[in-house]
Structure formats: structure tokens, C-alpha cells
């Protein structure tokens with residue numbers, strides 16, 4: 541048995557690693573050995589068994605303490621799961637779900653996928669939707685949102701114990717949150733299984749006298765206001781994660797996170813393209829031909845005067861750098877792009893028709909010379 545690798549080395553964690561780190565390392569490594577990616581790989585099988593064994597020992601405070609002190613010798617006679625002689629397929633179902641057998645073995649492995657050890661119940665993650673204008677998306681905005689999620693019970697400060705009393709170590713499991721049982725596994729012989737302690741729900745501590753406000757859960761229903769800083773440059777469909785602003789946890793656990801889902805209202809003036817804004821301008825064919833000064837709206841508020849020269853073509857684009865949307869948590873702004881659209885009239889009134897016919901006649905003559913005020917009349921007749 542001396543050819544065994546050190547359990548900490550197997551899991552790739554430090555000797556003083558927290559339980560949470562051990563669990564995380566195990567879960568990550570166990571996934572890497574998933575049967576879907578390691579079919580019929582005998583090496584994967586032995587590595588997985590090694591992992592399972594290391595995790596079982598290190599995830600239990602008392603077997604870990606024994607291992608720390610005496611190494612593998614310290615585990616002799618301890619009721620550990622015999623992963624070595626377990627069928628590989630069934631072993632996988634321990635960790636990756638499936639069947640009653642998997643359920644039992646999942647417990648045997650310390651409930652690695654679910655309620656585990658003395659890990660306290662974390663708070664729920666909560667999402668809220670916030671709708672903002674394009675200007676708010678561009679320059680950032682502060683919003684207060686109402687978050688409907690469990691709150692920390694004020695009466696017991698979240699401990700679940702009645703004021704003046706304290707949580708005490710669970711006598712059923714000795715504070716480990718887990719208990720061991722011998723059970724028959726049919727064709728697989730006898731197994732020692734480790735399960736979540738029913739007396740303390742795996743927390744390792746119990747309350748002698750539960751708080752009458754939260755009935756021992758440490759949480760109460762409710763909602764609260766959270767102020768959210770929405771950063772400049774955010775885009776439609778993006779989300780912000782605000783750590784610890786979600787639901788309150790069970791006693792000793794971590795609060796959940798708040799996710800803020802951003803919707804940006806459509807703006808009739810601009811189409812957003814990344815950091816750029818696109819504004820389109822409709823010109824009459826006369827304005828395009830003769831030139832025109834137009835006002836271009838900006839997201840900053842102050843419009844820009846844009847002089848379009850005679851002979852402006854449909855699709856012509858003017859670019860105003862630095863007048864677009866600021867980069868999210870970055871520097872600089874995109875551009876405002878103005879795209880020209882030329883509208884050809886679908887219907888002409890009598891005067892417009894006469895003027896266009898006169899224009900056609902003039903341009904067909906060799907040295908055409910329009911009469912005084914001709915183009916002023918055209919301009920007036922085709923006013924957009």
C-alpha cells in the first residue's frame with residue numbers, strides 16, 4: 541500500500557486547504573474523468589478511483605485528521621468506501637447521477653454533488669431586469685432595484701438560534717455533518733456509507749432553541765432595495781453580477797449573487813453598432829442635388845450642423861469620431877456615422893411635374909441657361 545500517492549497530491553491541493561477548495565478540486569478533476577470523454581480508458585478508471593478515495597478521506601474532518609497525523613496507517617480500520625473493488629460504471633454514476641445505486645453511492649462519497657459535509661446552504665442567486673435608455677447605456681446610470689429574496693433574520697442575525705442562545709455542535713454526528721452506516725448492497729456486498737446527518741441537516745451544529753422569527757432557518761421572506769451602478773457603455777442584453785446581493789444564506793453560508801439583466805430601449809434616432817451610432821438622414825433629390833445644411837442629433841444632446849455639398853449621393857456617409865458610445869470600462873468613444881438617404885418622390889403635383897420637365901428640357905439643350913429663380917422655384921416645390 542506504500543505505492544499510493546499522497547491524497548493532497550492526488551487532488552492537487554495544499555495540506556492546509558479549506559474544505560471548499562478540496563471539494564472544488566475534486567469536482568473539477570472528477571469532471572475531467574467523465575466516462576463520456578474517457579470511454580474504456582483503464583487509466584482514467586484508476587485515476588478516478590484514486591480521486592474518489594482521496595476525496596472521501598480528505599472531505600471528512602476526522603479521517604483527514606487521522607491521515608494528516610499518521611498517513612495511510614492512520615486510516616487502517618476506518619470504515620472507508622472500497623472504491624478499488626467497485627465496478628467502474630457504477631462508480632461513475634455515484635458522481636454523475638443515475639439510479640438508486642448512484643444515490644446511495646453519492647452519499648458514500650460524501651454527497652459531493654449535493655448537500656455535502658458541513659457546507660452550509662448558500663443563498664440563492666437572484667435576477668432582476670432593468671430597462672434603460674440609450675443615453676443611460678452610453679453614459680451610465682444609477683438605479684435602485686427591488687430585490688425579492690430571503691433576508692437575513694434580524695432577530696437571530698442569521699444564526700437560527702433564539703437570541704441569547706448559541707448553535708452547539710451536533711451530538712449525532714460529532715460536528716462533522718455526516719454519519720456512517722453499514723448497508724447491504726445486494727450483489728455488491730456490504731458497503732459502509734457516509735450520509736448527511738439528519739439531525740443537523742449536514743451543518744454540524746444544531747440550535748437548542750430555534751429563533752421564533754425564522755424557525756431556525758436564519759432567513760425570513762422579504763425584499764430590499766439595492767442600488768446598482770450601471771456602467772457607461774453597457775449594451776442591450778448584457779448582465780451585471782453583484783456579489784453577495786442575492787438571497788440570504790442558511791446559518792454560516794454565503795449570500796447569493798444578484799444578476800442585473802440590462803435591456804436598452806430602442807432609440808428612434810440611432811441604431812447602435814458596438815460603440816458606433818448610426819443616424820440616417822432623408823434628403824429630397826433636390827436637396828441632394830443642390831446641397832443642404834441639416835441638423836444631426838447627438839447622444840450628448842447638442843445637435844451638429846452638417847453642411848452637405850451639392851451632388852450628395854445616396855449612401856454617402858459622414859463620420860464624427862468620438863461622438864458614439866463610450867467603451868465599457870475602457871477609454872474613448874465610438875463614432876457617430878451619418879448615412880444619407882435620397883428619397884425620390886413617388887407622386888408629383890402639377891407644378892413639380894412642370895419644373896422637372898423644364899429641367900429635362902434645359903439639360904438636353906447644348907448651352908442651357910435656366911431663367912432667373914428657376915432653382916429657387918424647384919427648391920420650394922420639392923421642400924421635404
Ligand SMILES: [Zn+2]
Pocket residue numbers: 693694695696697698699700701751752753754755756757758759
Ligand atoms: Zn431568526
Ligand SMILES: [Zn+2]
Pocket residue numbers: 710711712713714715716717718737738739740741742743744745
Ligand atoms: Zn449532525
